[in-house]
Amino acid sequence: MEAIRAFHHVVDDPLKYLEGVSLRKKAVGYCCSYTPEEVIHAAGLHPFRLFGLSPDTGVADGHLQSYCCSLVRGVLSDVLTGRLDTLSGAVFPHTCDTIQRLSDIWRMNTKFPFFADVVLPVKLDTPSAREYFEEVLAKFRADLEKGFGVSVTDASLKGSIKLYNLIRTSLRKIFELRSASPGLISGAELNKVAMGAMILERETAASMLADLADELGRLPAPSPAGRKRVMLVGSLCSQPDIHAILEKAGADAVWDDLCTGSRYFDGLVREDGDPLTAIAERYYSRIICPAKHSSLTARGENLLKSVDTHRVEGVVFLMLKFCDPHAFDYPYLKGFLDGRGVPSTLLEIEGQLPPEGQLLTRFETFVQML
Amino acid sequence: MSAPEKEKKRSFRSAKRMRDIMTEYYINAKTAPQTGKKVAWITSGGPVEPLIVMDVIPVYPENYGAMIGASHMGGDLCAKAEAMGYSPDLCSYARADIAAAVENGGPIGGLPRPDMLICCNNICGTVLKWYEVQARYFGVPLFILDTPFCHTEFPDQARKYVRRQFDEYIAFLETACGRPFDEEKSLEVGRLSIEGQKLWKAVLDATAHKPAPITAFDAFFFLALIVTLRGTQVAVDFYRDLLQEINERINDGVFALENEKYRILWDNLPIWYRLKWLSDTFASHGACLVADTYTTAWCGSMKYIDENNFFESIVEAYTRIYLNIGVDEMVKTVFEMIDKYQVDGLVIHSNRSCKPYSFGQYDIEKMVREVKGIPTMTIESHMTDERSFSESATKTRIDAFMEIIKARKG
Numbered sequence: 179m180e181a182i183r184a185f186h187h188v189v190d191d192p193l194k195y196l197e198g199v200s201l202r203k204k205a206v207g208y209c210c211s212y213t214p215e216e217v218i219h220a221a222g223l224h225p226f227r228l229f230g231l232s233p234d235t236g237v238a239d240g241h242l243q244s245y246c247c248s249l250v251r252g253v254l255s256d257v258l259t260g261r262l263d264t265l266s267g268a269v270f271p272h273t274c275d276t277i278q279r280l281s282d283i284w285r286m287n288t289k290f291p292f293f294a295d296v297v298l299p300v301k302l303d304t305p306s307a308r309e310y311f312e313e314v315l316a317k318f319r320a321d322l323e324k325g326f327g328v329s330v331t332d333a334s335l336k337g338s339i340k341l342y343n344l345i346r347t348s349l350r351k352i353f354e355l356r357s358a359s360p361g362l363i364s365g366a367e368l369n370k371v372a373m374g375a376m377i378l379e380r381e382t383a384a385s386m387l388a389d390l391a392d393e394l395g396r397l398p399a400p401s402p403a404g405r406k407r408v409m410l411v412g413s414l415c416s417q418p419d420i421h422a423i424l425e426k427a428g429a430d431a432v433w434d435d436l437c438t439g440s441r442y443f444d445g446l447v448r449e450d451g452d453p454l455t456a457i458a459e460r461y462y463s464r465i466i467c468p469a470k471h472s473s474l475t476a477r478g479e480n481l482l483k484s485v486d487t488h489r490v491e492g493v494v495f496l497m498l499k500f501c502d503p504h505a506f507d508y509p510y511l512k513g514f515l516d517g518r519g520v521p522s523t524l525l526e527i528e529g530q531l532p533p534e535g536q537l538l539t540r541f542e543t544f545v546q547m548l
Numbered sequence: 549m550s551a552p553e554k555e556k557k558r559s560f561r562s563a564k565r566m567r568d569i570m571t572e573y574y575i576n577a578k579t580a581p582q583t584g585k586k587v588a589w590i591t592s593g594g595p596v597e598p599l600i601v602m603d604v605i606p607v608y609p610e611n612y613g614a615m616i617g618a619s620h621m622g623g624d625l626c627a628k629a630e631a632m633g634y635s636p637d638l639c640s641y642a643r644a645d646i647a648a649a650v651e652n653g654g655p656i657g658g659l660p661r662p663d664m665l666i667c668c669n670n671i672c673g674t675v676l677k678w679y680e681v682q683a684r685y686f687g688v689p690l691f692i693l694d695t696p697f698c699h700t701e702f703p704d705q706a707r708k709y710v711r712r713q714f715d716e717y718i719a720f721l722e723t724a725c726g727r728p729f730d731e732e733k734s735l736e737v738g739r740l741s742i743e744g745q746k747l748w749k750a751v752l753d754a755t756a757h758k759p760a761p762i763t764a765f766d767a768f769f770f771l772a773l774i775v776t777l778r779g780t781q782v783a784v785d786f787y788r789d790l791l792q793e794i795n796e797r798i799n800d801g802v803f804a805l806e807n808e809k810y811r812i813l814w815d816n817l818p819i820w821y822r823l824k825w826l827s828d829t830f831a832s833h834g835a836c837l838v839a840d841t842y843t844t845a846w847c848g849s850m851k852y853i854d855e856n857n858f859f860e861s862i863v864e865a866y867t868r869i870y871l872n873i874g875v876d877e878m879v880k881t882v883f884e885m886i887d888k889y890q891v892d893g894l895v896i897h898s899n900r901s902c903k904p905y906s907f908g909q910y911d912i913e914k915m916v917r918e919v920k921g922i923p924t925m926t927i928e929s930h931m932t933d934e935r936s937f938s939e940s941a942t943k944t945r946i947d948a949f950m951e952i953i954k955a956r957k958g
Binding site: 287301310471474505 | 669903
């Protein structure tokens with residue numbers, strides 16, 4: 179499908195795309211779904227998601243121990259080998275202990291014109307945390323204005339909010355269409371669409387996603403019999419091949435709780451009122467990442483809700499090895515699923531995927547249980 | 549003084565006193581249901597003073613983690629947590645505590661059940677997840693004191709946010725205890741907290757003396773009271789006595805090592821199940837671990853504390869602790885310690901259990917070599933899970949490291 183090929187293109191070589199974009203506008207790298215992208219975009223900049231996909235991560239060994247996750251190792255390698263030289267800078271929201279230290283190591287070992295820590299609150303459920311959240315956004319806005327010599331007006335923020343709402347609406351629609359008819363496009367294609375939306379210039383992404391949503395909505399909805407419906411839960415999925423292997427084993431990932439999926443597009447920003455307040459509010463209601471706190475069981479409840487809504491028969495926990503926040507939540511989330519009789523399996527990934535044959539056998543065994 | 553006499557004097561009379569105090573403390577905590585006192589579990593970097601004011605018994609799972617490690621019970625408990633689904637890559641304190649809570653495990657048969665949980669994330673994000681686990685397990689209220697990370701600065705927004713949370717903390721305690729916060733008592737607790745920290749600092753400063761009267765291994769042991777009983781007269785009295793004992797040793801010429809030749813700085817938490825072995829191994833080379841970055845954390849924020857305005861100034865002191873600052877800020881402390889204690893080498897404990905303490909260590913190591921020109925070495929472990937430790941590989945590395953120091957210094 180032509181509409182999808184363009185997404186493939188940028189995901190297959192995001193750094194090449196970055197080079198092209200950076201000739202037109204300044205790009206700011208980020209690696210967390212709590213990055214307030216609207217503010218970056220409103221400053222006339224291009225928010226560029228860092229996935230750390232380059233295979234050689236040796237240079238990171240000089241800065242990070244072997245027990246650091248492959249995402250952070252990959253991002254650090256990319257920047258230290260000069261592959262991200264076309265960036266104008268980076269922004270690090272407070273995510274986990276590891277990304278916090280990545281921020282330090284990045285700041286101390288690189289020389290980009292711009293750098294910002296956006297130290298958001300860790301809890302999102304109290305009035306003082308929310309007040310602080312908005313103040314941090316205001317500080318970030320001022321940092322961008324100062325760093326790039328631009329003015330981030332309320333009007334430009336509102337324009338960016340509208341654009342991001344379009345992106346999120348289209349992504350949700352595409353994910354929901356596929357949940358209804360998994361045969362529409364493959365999981366790998368969907369994965370690339372979501373990742374591509376974080377790499378492409380957002381105006382381009384918004385129109386491509388809207389076109390794709392329309393096109394998919396018009397297609398006949400195939401529903402092959404005998405296939406199982408599963409959900410992926412974890413930090414991120416930057417390896418679309420997982421889907422192909424899962425599909426070969428007879429199951430489709432029809433929904434997810436990932437920052438390359440539902441956590442990215444969940445919730446819209448109110449388009450009236452103060453734009454920074456509105457941006458902050460979305461994060462209070464959005465599905466949380468385990469590095470944040472909203473309630474003791476928010477993620478478990480959301481998981482069961484998704485299981486019901488999307489008629490999920492089994493869950494694959496996709497764990498990035500050494501990702502502490504997700505590893506801590508796994509037993510409790512599994513407990514929620516066990517309580518409802520939903521089978522689950524844990525797949526731990528470090529850098530590259532396990533050999534296909536091995537992974538296929540694991541998935542086949544799991545799918546047979548469903 | 550003859551050699552055997554000196555050897556006898558080298559064991560601390562304060563050590564017995566501390567064991568007695570800790571035993572009494574744990575008995576009080578374990579019998580809280582009979583005495584009607586409330587028990588709060590609190591993170592090691594958390595503000596304990598408001599609990600002392602409210603007469604709530606603070607209990608530290610991290611202190612218990614150290615005890616579990618020192619008793620060589622960490623491997624077994626961690627394995628049990630892994631059977632519950634927790635990854636072996638997670639913090640070994642957290643794994644050991646999660647399993648110990650379920651089966652009343654560890655050296656004192658489990659910690660007393662908490663009435664509330666106080667989690668301050670100034671030491672890591674792990675405590676947030678760990679305390680969420682325990683809040684679900686025990687079904688008790690959880691208060692989170694969220695201290696924004698201060699990479700290079702402490703912005704006004706963060707100050708205001710933490711300040712407001714101290715009010716929320718006190719309101720939380722008033723609700724949990726059903727009585728108002730005693731402002732008058734808080735002044736006394738604040739005074740005792742400062743005095744305790746000053747004495748603790750004086751204890752650690754004493755190792756600047758050459759040869760050192762105590763080692764970092766002793767500091768790891770004597771640390772327990774400044775963590776658990778900060779803000780009490782007991783802690784103040786104890787550290788005053790300990791300081792006196794240390795000064796007596798200096799006067800009597802009784803030092804940690806019979807023949808101190810080299811002085812070492814330790815970075816990160818201790819390896820609890822190999823304290824003695826590490827101490828002996830370094831001592832066999834005439835090397836004394838004179839200081840560490842870990843135990844200084846309990847007096848390292850004193851520069852932010854205003855004695856006349858304790859409960860206002862601890863907002864900054866609790867937020868800007870050693871683990872809640874950027875790597876380039878941390879290295880300044882390391883440099884200061886290298887100079888102050890006149891060390892010949894830096895031992896970096898790369899602690900798989902503590903990512904915020906360990907990531908960035910390689911950058912620190914590089915700067916220490918470049919700026920201070922002293923040798924460094926790395927030892928890897930999980931601080932309280934003895935299954936992860938390789939004694940023979942570590943011994944080889946220590947020997948090689950000491951050879952470099954000897955060649956340099958003679």
